[in-house]
Amino acid sequence: MTIDDAEVAAALMALAEKRxxxxxxxxxxxxxxxxxxxxxxxxxxxxxxGTLPLIATQKGQPVDPVTARGPIRLRLAPQGRRGSRG
Structure with missing residues (x-):
């Protein structure tokens, strides 16, 4: 089964917006x-x-979601701001 980036982005943003x-x-x-x-x-x-308007954190501190090791949490970035990598 192949999942494309748009499906992943939609799932991530749906969760973020719901929360x-x-x-x-x-x-x-x-x-x-x-x-x-x-x-x-x-x-x-x-x-x-990392390409979406989401902030990735570990122990409450912003991290790069790609390079962070271990569990991370995601949340919506403040209005008009890109995520952890942007």
């Missing part, structure tokens, strides 16, 4: 929506998250 600007979510929640075997999707989920 609102002040709440975070685990990127694996998006992966689980896209595939039963979700773990192999995580590098793509993180890559796409």
């Amino acid at each position: 609102g600007r002040d709440k975070t979510f685990c990127p694996s929640e998006a992966a689980r929506r896209l595939a039963d075997d979700w773990r192999p999707l995580m590098p793509e989920i993180r890559r796409v998250a």
Whole structure:
């Protein structure tokens, strides 16, 4: 099964918008929506998250979602601001 970037972006943004600007979510929640075997999707989920208006954090501190090791959380970036990598 092939998942394209648009599907990943839609899943990530749907979760972020549902939670609102002040709440975070685990990127694996998006992966689980896209595939039963979700773990192999995580590098793509993180890559796409870095292109969206999302902030990735670890222990409350902003991180790059692609290079961060270990669990991260995502949330909507403030209005008009790109995510952790932009």
